[in-house]
Amino acid sequence: MLTITSIRNGIVIDHIRAGLGIRMFYQLGLDKADYSVALIMNAASTRLGRKDIIKIENNVDFDVTMLALIDPNVTINVIEDEHIVRKVKPELPERVEDIIKCKNPRCITSVEKYVPHVFTLVNRQLGQYRCQYCDEIYTVGQD
């Protein structure tokens, strides 16, 4: 059994769908962190079967929106003195700019590099966004 000690002050991102933790880790720039960080992959979970967890021993400010775009089902626990003082469920934003990249090779954003990648939410339940330029659908957690 892998043991990782609990953190005193910081943030735990829990219930990350297995496989998406590493993407979140890099998106948050945690590979460059100068404080203690743990990425736990494929941990046992009663709800998900397997899940990833990220523990950050620091009260960093980060973009919760961006986490929702990778996996909207994560739970963000804010830890103070080894206790969870707040739980945050990220919400999908209506519009995102330069967070999701359009993967349609025929989209104009693939050649005109100055153009921001803009997506708007079209179905909150399914987590579907649409590219402002080519209408390509991006589904959160799948792409």
Add this chain to the structure above:
Amino acid sequence: MLKGRHLLDPTDFSPGELDEIFDFADQIIQSPAQFNHLCDSSILATLFYEPSTRTRFSFEAAMLRLGGNVVGFSEPSSSSVAKGESVADTIRTVACYADIIVMRHPKEGAPRIASQYSPVPVINAGDGGHLHPTQTLTDLLTIRSVKHQLTGLTIGCCGDLKFGRTVHSLLKATSRYPGNRFVLISPEELRVPDYVTADLAAKGIAYQEVERLDEVIGDLDILYMTRVQKERFFNEDDYVRLKDVYILNAEKMRLARKDMIVMHPLPRVGEIAYDIDDDPRAYYFKQAKFGMYARMALISKLLGVS
């Protein structure tokens, strides 16, 4: 108010605004000579980043018949684009010379970027496999003129529905009118993109996806044929395998209703047999003429001269 607006997507204009364009097109059809000087001294720029014959000719003929002038290029190699100029810079420059801009581009969404940098109206004349809103104006004007209604129709779209931008635009536009239902006829590889069916589903519009034309042709009020476009395929093998799958011939036409109409954005490359051309239900060449009138009306409305 249509003056100064862009047309990038077939739903940019409300059904009421489209009626305004179609009513004006009807006036032009009735007495074209009356509008010969409507756009005197106005300049239309045609920026065609990929080849086109009829759409470009249709726009140019429309502007010339309104008394206006036309500048532009018909392939990017003969323009500053070949030197690597961005869409934004090209548009900012061309807008200094022209009163209205028409753009065709192989990349999807390019006209939207153009509109973001243009002080004059931008018309999307086809962007990749995405949309072709002026073909939709053409199609709606044709349907309105022949069927005298845009509602309660069973519209079949056949052929390349994946890359066929005219179909995407037509579905988007006609699904706004009540009572229309859609039959999407294509091989599995060429079905409409997910965003198109997601749109129909979100609006609660009835549609079915089928593989055989002969099984459904008898249900249709309108059969919209499309060509399998070679330039949309990433490899030659897929193109060769699928290009002749859906051919409309006399045998299939016998199964169709007497008042069904056959439409096609043209050019055809074998998907409609030549002996269908004399069938009174074949409307594709008349449709091309409606296209010019639709564009005359559109240009006039966007320039605010009608």
